[in-house]
Amino acid sequence: MEKKRVVVTGVGAVTPLANDVQGTWERLIKGESGISKVSKFEEGQFPTAVAAEVKDFDPGTFMDPKNARKMDRFTQFAVASSLMAVQDANLTIDESNANRVGVWIGSGIGGMETYEKNFRLYEKRGHRRVSPFFVPMMIPDMASGQVSITLGAKGVNSCTVTACASGANSIGDAFKVIQRGDADIMITGGAEAPITEMAFAGFSSAKAMSTNPDPNTASRPFDINRDGFVMGEGSGVLVLETLESAKARGAHIYAEITGYGATGDAYHVTAPAPEGEGAVRAMNEALKDANMQPGEITYLNAHGTSTEYNDKYETIAAKNVFGDHAEKLAISSTKSMTGHLLGAAGGVEAVFSVKAIEDGIIPPTINIETPDPECDLDYVPNEAREQDIQAVMSNSLGFGGHNVALIFKKYTE
Template sequence: MEQTMRRVVVTGLGVISPVGNDVDTCWNNLISGVHGIGPITLFDTTDYKTKIAAEVKDFDPRAYMDKTDMLRSDRFAQYGLAAACQAVEESGVIGTLPPERVAVYFGSGIGGIRTFTEEHNKLLARGPKRVSPYFIPMLIANMAAGMIAIRFNCQGAAIPAVTACASGTNAIGEAVRAIRHGYADAVISGGAEAAISQCGIAGFINMQALSVSEDPEAACLPFDRRRGGFVIGEGAAALVLEEYEHAVKRGAKIYGEVCGYGATCDAFHITAPRPDGTTGARAITLALEEAGYRPGETVYINAHGTGTPMNDVMETGVVKQALGEEAYKAYMSSTKSMTGHMLGAAGAIEALACLKALNEGILPPTIHLLDPDPECDLNYVANQAIRTDLDLALSNSLGFGGHNACLAFRKVKV
């Protein structure tokens, strides 16, 4: 007998980002076209081709943890815990379920690379005895998930998704499956990253992935002919996912339903996407099929949209493969034009943007899109937000290693 899958809804949101450290500030900046890109302040960039990034500003970890936890955690885990604290507080789910029925699925593409850089410098300059005893737990990419589980006594699974730039999306998608199939009743999910460090920036520069523009207004240019690489960002976003009936019974605020998820691998190359785009398109198609998509519905796609020459053309083709002629009727934008590329946190903040767009009927723009690439010929919501009611919102993510992931969201229907 076929088992009926349980429905999954979102009952809490939290964010630490280059455009705001709470949901309202972040969202208002996104729909207003305000970006968080500027000169790197975290280290001296004299010897670096790339001089700008999308840094988190005015973040005070003491608002979310005590000094002891601060000293033994990397910035990515601090961002993740802070976003989770916001989402959990809004949701109110903790205490309504046994601890073993609450899980944490929280991703990071890189983990504690800033800690790695700092401790390696200590090793070289002062010897092995000066390396922090907390080096390993600060470094490993599962620690945001671990710290969140410890804070909220989540005794279900605590699992990180580590799929490069698809980490946040895969974390949410796999959390949805855990609830659908009865392994958990609620999951704190999302992604966190803090890779703006000497080593991280140098690595991305040398693989020719980063923009080297020194003009914050002309550096992150998704779908524009002038684009020349992505702008690295940092931060975290968190969603509280919950089984629908439980959320309704306790009177929770519901942002929307996660109604589809697709995940595939290009199985092609460690950085370059599969040239024919078939596997990327299949991730979208799988999400659409689960969501019960029907041609003619009003669709918004929060694109991966990094602003690299190869990605934007490829993603445009992938969306056309998945939606056919309906692709030209869909709305599609890259909020990375404002947040920069938050790597393992990107999918999570873009899922948040999809949910807010569904709720408020406002689509965030792709800013700085002044000279569209002829090969990028869809509706990218150029420069100004658009007001429209949506039937379906998709969040698309692509990661090094060939990881493709797509989430689909709808307003809740009883």
């Protein structure tokens, strides 16, 4: 069976940098950070004092406020991003195509805010005070469900939950849905709103988050003084469709998605496999799927969490996969500016990948002041770089040993 070519025709995002793609992208390539002092808790409540919060987000701008109240914050982000992506794609969903338009949006944690709020109500006032919308607001698949309802998309509707790889897995899975002919168009990405007391408590206990109190320098991937990730929130969504559909609509094509690799470490619940062995296999699988050689990749959007083992092992993995080309490969971690959006990271970073191709600009890794000797590749330190970008690989890795690599190429006939 001949595989269909799949292209990106729309992008949407809500991030700690801005509540749209253009504002986010402009700040990103300037090297500006969306990280600030956490506003949701009292200072000193946790060892971590900073977060990458979405600011000034009004769900009423994107949806009926009454409906928004029945959605957790992560779902509101997903709906907003999807509406922006569909509008950007100039896509109309109606009876003529609804059955061939699907939604696949991942979330690593789902409705943490909803869970905490309703548990407190239950403890204080009993089960009758728990919202009847508690379950549908909390479950991770509701981002996809609500986007489908909002847009009238009746095709494949699913959600991948693979921790911090959820957004990337969802895009890859949606890509394969179209490639095998089960849908013509997919609205896909990730959404997360994890900045809650329990999430902070859990990650603090795991000693995974940075305890650097300075929001400007807390996220510092590949720097020797990195001490953990900075939690973020938001959503990133792409419109994927067959090349035939895009051409028939006269749609703007950002890039072509050509490769998807997904593997499991089978090693540890939180730690990556030594030497990034699982990531190596995912990256190689993506290259094989795209029918590309390592030397054809111009830019690697790294998972780059600013944790000790991720950054070191991802560097080793890149050397393993790219060989001599690793020395010439531009690599950056946009998490240095957005923080780590957990299940939304792969969605937001896919948006960055296609914008990089279209604009010919590689976002920097900020806060590299003292490079780690074990992280000795070109991480585009501190300033964006203008460069012709033919192909981007975007990595996402998650607790449970999930490894994902996506490949986007400059579109040519």
